[in-house]
Amino acid sequence: MPVTVPVAVLSTTDPVLRDTAAFNVLVAGPGTAVLRQDLDRASRTLRRTISDITGVVDDVVVPLEHACWGCAIREDSLPTLGRMAGSGRWERILFALPVAADCMPITAALAHPVVAGEHGLRLASAASVVELPTLRRDLFDDDPLAVRDLALSDDDGRCFGEAVAGQLRHAGLVLTVGADEVGHALVEHVRGATTTRLDLYEAGLEHLFPTVRTRPRITARPDLQGLSDQVWTLELVSTRPLHPERLLAGIEGMALPDVIGRGRFHLASRPHTLCEWDGVGGQLSIAAAGRWPGGGRSTRLVFTGVGDPEVRAALLQAFSACVCTDHEMSTGAVRPWIDDDGFDPWLGTRHQAA
Structure with a gap:
């Protein structure tokens, strides 16, 4: 079997946290290299820095055909990681992504x-770093990334909280800094059930680069209800489709401050389209995620918020009002809409989505 070099992927929304985590990895043991990349949309360039325990090995600015994260991976990230692996100089590589980058495109390639x-590579882990005392503010921040000069392309319409939430959801290892009850509870509510959370300064090479012999045991996620009486998660599920007119009319009631929501939904006017929901505060992204696979169609939306418990009741009421009724289902009133259902701006025209 060919020898491959393990790569741990690190995502953050804070350059200081990124550099701190990278430094901790470098001093944890010999044989580690750090590849750090930063995108500049204005100049359409990428700055690539390679370092190890001896210092900076390479620091160059690379022109890109398009200043976007996908192009950077194709044009520079994978080739550079491959050259680093082929050099025989390092046993492992930490890839520190551009600030606010989603780890999914590169982890999918490495997997x-x-x-x-x-x-000559293999994926070792995907880690994210968050600061607990500021997580409540960061997670529900609906300012566009472009406002902070963190957008990774001209069409990167994500808000800051969306980037934070995405990194938490996609990380197999969540590294935290500081202490805060609400921040800790939010991490536990948002991260995956089979993932691991550690304090940044307790994480070692065995966590970022696990092997069969050193792979840490995954501990059960704590009881969410006992973490904080301020943080809650509400799961809304229905096997019935949602009525497009009522959903469009009530959508503002499901995009609320201090609430994030994500999931899939089945729209009565688009029976073949699997629709995706991703919201942070007042910012909501709705998109078509392909066609429904074989089996039943259903809606599952998961909301996490802080504070007023009445918000949960309001979300449940707004969602329930959108679900098609027994009468609509039994009388055949649920059928493809002849007229525009109002969702073309998000999901495309219905003849294309069908």
Whole structure:
């Protein structure tokens, strides 16, 4: 079997946290390299820095055909990681992503046996770093990334909280800094059930680069209800489709301050389209995620918020009002809409989505 070099992927929304985590990895043991990348949309360039325990090994600015995260991965990230692996100089690589970058595109590539194998790489872990005392503010921040000059492309319409939430959801290892009851509870509510949370300064190479012999045991996630009486999660599920007119009319009642929501939904006017919901505060992204796979269609939306418990009741009421009724289901009133259902701006025209 060919020898491959393990790569741990690190995502953050704070350059200081990124550099702190990278430094901790470098001093944890010999044989580690750090690849750090930063995108500049204005100049359409990428700055690539490679360092190890001896200092900076490489620091160059690379022009990109398009200043976007996908192009950066294709044009520079994978080739550079491959050259680093092929050099024989390092045993492991930490890839510190551009600030606010989603780890999914690069982790998908590194987890693909053919793509990763061509470059002599394998995915070791995907980690995210968050600061607990500021997490409540950061997670529900609906300011566009472009306002903070953190957008990774001209069409990167994400808000800051969306970037934070995405990194928490996609990380297998969540590293936290500081102490805060609400921040700690939010991490536990948002991160995956089978993932691991550690204090940044307790994490070692065995956590970022686990092997069969050193793989840490996954501890059960604590009881969410006992973490904080201020943080809550509400799961809304229905096997019935949602009525497009009522959903459009009530959508503002489901995009609320201090609430994030994510999931899938089944729209009565688009029976074949799997619809995706991703909201932070007053910012809501709705998109088509392909066609429904075989089996039943259903809606599952998960909301996490802080504070007023009446918000949960309001969300449940707004959602229930959108679900098609027994009468609509039994009389065949649920059918493809002849007229515009109002969701073309998000989901495309219905003849294209069908």
